[in-house]
Amino acid sequence: MSQVQVLKSLEGVLESFLEKVVTLKEERLQVLDGINNLDDIARSSEDGFDVTDKVGDWFADHNRWINEQVLRKGDVDRINGILGEIKNQISNTPDTSPASRKISSEINRWSDTELTKQGSEKPVQPQEKIVLKRGPEDITKLSEPTLIDFSKTLMHCDMMLKGLSDKKLHVLSVLDDSLDRAKLQKDKQALILSAFIIYYLKQNAYKVEPYVKRLKEAERLFEEVK
Amino acid sequence: MLNTSEKAYCLALLALKRKEYRLAVEQFDKAAPHFKNDKEFNLYRESTRLLLAVKQEVEMIEDEDQLEIEETFQNG
Numbered sequence: 001m002s003q004v005q006v007l008k009s010l011e012g013v014l015e016s017f018l019e020k021v022v023t024l025k026e027e028r029l030q031v032l033d034g035i036n037n038l039d040d041i042a043r044s045s046e047d048g049f050d051v052t053d054k055v056g057d058w059f060a061d062h063n064r065w066i067n068e069q070v071l072r073k074g075d076v077d078r079i080n081g082i083l084g085e086i087k088n089q090i091s092n093t094p095d096t097s098p099a100s101r102k103i104s105s106e107i108n109r110w111s112d113t114e115l116t117k118q119g120s121e122k123p124v125q126p127q128e129k130i131v132l133k134r135g136p137e138d139i140t141k142l143s144e145p146t147l148i149d150f151s152k153t154l155m156h157c158d159m160m161l162k163g164l165s166d167k168k169l170h171v172l173s174v175l176d177d178s179l180d181r182a183k184l185q186k187d188k189q190a191l192i193l194s195a196f197i198i199y200y201l202k203q204n205a206y207k208v209e210p211y212v213k214r215l216k217e218a219e220r221l222f223e224e225v226k
Numbered sequence: 227m228l229n230t231s232e233k234a235y236c237l238a239l240l241a242l243k244r245k246e247y248r249l250a251v252e253q254f255d256k257a258a259p260h261f262k263n264d265k266e267f268n269l270y271r272e273s274t275r276l277l278l279a280v281k282q283e284v285e286m287i288e289d290e291d292q293l294e295i296e297e298t299f300q301n302g
Contacts, residue, residue, distance in 0.1 A: 007284045014277040015245075021270060022243045029243065032236040039228045082227060167244070 042082045045089040052099045083107045157193040182218035186225045231260030247278045
């Protein structure tokens with residue numbers, strides 16, 4: 001193997017590792033990017049720029065966070081702090097326009113949500129060993145998926161598709177990432193999205209056998225975790 | 227507000243996503259004072275630095291090959 005070949009092989013390994021890092025952190029990265037954007041807006045506001053439209057756009061893009069369990073308590077505190085600063089800047093402006101009043105009320109609305117009051121920090125795993133005592137066995141009935149559940153799943157798949165398809169040219173690349181996510185993160189939505197894409201490709205005469213194999217492997221791992 | 231290091235770490239990861247490795251390294255360097263004891267941060271930073279170094283090395287070797295080829299044509 002020549003020197004260039006060795007280097008190119010190392011280059012490939014490192015690129016692939018960093019791509020996987022980004023894929024694994026995709027959701028977190030979106031949150032950080034959102035907070036960072038809000039921070040930029042707050043800084044512009046401090047510099048005396050009118051940020052009403054930008055804050056409006058930010059809310060339009062990130063209001064969904066209220067209903068999704070994506071924010072940690074630290075994130076919520078950060079966002080509240082930054083929004084508080086923006087609100088102060090707006091209220092210090094002598095001429096308050098209807099738009100800025102609307103933004104202020106939008107900030108209040110955000111601050112009054114349950115998410116903001118409680119935070120959505122996932123419980124921390126205790127270090128000490130604990131013993132759980134369980135009562136008599138019950139036959140657990142699986143709840144039947146409703147139409148609303150299915151509709152929500154479709155919506156989440158659509159959002160995930162948009163997230164994964166950033167700058168990708170082909171649906172196969174998205175499928176590749178989605179299968180990785182399903183396997184590595186044991187992510188049910190990614191599993192469902194992968195199955196959708198595979199069926200779509202099959203209908204369009206693509207060879208899907210390798211992907212079906214990976215889907216089954218991801219499904220097996222998911223079942224093990226369950 | 228976010229401090230400079232936190233902003234830089236976030237921008238570094240976003241640069242990685244766009245495969246802008248040089249920019250990612252610059253942002254990792256800016257973030258380093260705050261995160262130098264964070265193992266995960268150091269792993270990403272060093273991997274990106276190594277990748278950039280490897281890319282530069284490959285580029286250099288390929289440029290050298292290019293020069294040799296040109297010379298062969300001139301003399302041949």
